[in-house]
Amino acid sequence: MLDQTDRAILNRVQDDLPLTSHPYAAVAEELGLSEAELLTRLTRMKEDRVITRFGPFFDAAAMGGAFCLCAMAVPAESFETVLTKVNAHPEVAHNYERTHRLNMWFVLATETPEGIKGTADAIEQETGIKVLCFPKLQEFFIGFRVAA
Amino acid sequence: MIDATDRQIIRALQGGLPLTPTPYAQVAYDLGLLESDLLERLAALKTRGVIRRIAAAPNHYKLGMTSNGMTVWDVEDASITKLGAKIGALPFVTHCYQRPRALPDWPYNLFAMVHGTDRTEVEEKRAEIAAILGDACRAKDILYSTRILKKTGLRLKQKG
Structure with missing residues (x-):
């Protein structure tokens, strides 16, 4: 279970850490710890998977690459088989099961813009299922914060 | 673009930043760089937007935000920039994008992610979005996530 201190830490570390030699000392001081x-506490929360990842968030597009949200309608009986094939691609950065006919939603992160189509095509060939691609046209908010 | 050293740095950090008192000194040592050079390069990558921030990605399920709904909307193209900005500014919307429709399978062009402690809370928030969109919205749906199937973030290949 998370206590108040854990929650205060989580609320702080979802925002940017200072780029200094002792970043954790700086944040600890802000929090009075x-x-x-x-x-x-950070190590424990990471081990308990309360924090799934801790570190730099990279923007593939700024590196000359691309991100793309993709979706597939996977039949229930072959879901696990298809999942294994999709997740085997290192370009698949996140993947979620969702309540819809389009029930598998994943994000491709590739080092080149062409990599999106190449990976989506490969997944289609391997699974025989159409991959719909939804690249972002406009972003209206870039933060991602959950109040702990 | 990124050079070979930037690439090594990204590869060293894509799994995460060490949870030790001097994480950058440790990473710099592993890469054969000076800590000051590493910090300088990271600052440059941030300025260029390659690094958006250095922070934690929380598992919202473990924080009690067990309901995660991707709300999707078919909004008139003429109004989407104005309305999208309003939706993106709502405090409970964590991601908001305009994306292309994929007709006939998918008529929706506005995606807004909403989290809540249960589906009732998510539905209340969704109703707020619907009220803002009003008549400019022709169709809507919500897709709840039922399982995280993978969450690793960007992975650079060994060579590129």
Whole structure:
């Protein structure tokens, strides 16, 4: 279970950390904690998977690559087989099962814009299922914060 | 574009930043760089938008936000920029994008992610969005996530 201190930490570390030699010491001071306590709690929350990832968030597009949301309508009986094939691609950065005929939604992150089509085509060939691609046309909000 | 050293840095950090008192010194040592050079390069990558931020990705399920709904809307193209900005500014919307429709399978062009402690809360928030969109919205749906199937983030290949 998370206590109030854990929650305060989570609310702070979803925002950017300072780029300094001792980033955790700086955040600990803001929160009135010792650096050691902050690191212990962050390590525990990462081990417990309360924090799924901790570190830099990269923008593939700014590196000359691309991101694309994709969806497939996967029959229930072959879901696990298709999932294994889709997830085997390192370009698949996230994948969620959702309540819809289009029941598998994943994000491709590739190093070149052409990589999106190449990966989507490969997945279609391997699975025999159409991959719909939904590249972003406009972004209306870039933050991602959950109040802990 | 990124050079070979930037690439090594990204590869070293894509799995995450070490949870140790001097994480950059540790990563710099592993890469054979000076800590100051690494920090300088990271600052440059941030300025260029290659790094958006250095932060935690929380597991919202474990935070009690067990209901995660991707709300989708078919909004008149003429109004989408104005309305999208309004929806994106709502405090409970964590991601908001205009995306192409995929007719006939998919008529929706506005995607807004909404999280809540249960589906009732998500539905209340969805109704707020519907009220803002009003008549400019012709069709809508919501897709709840039922399982995280993968969550690794960007992975650069060994060579590129």
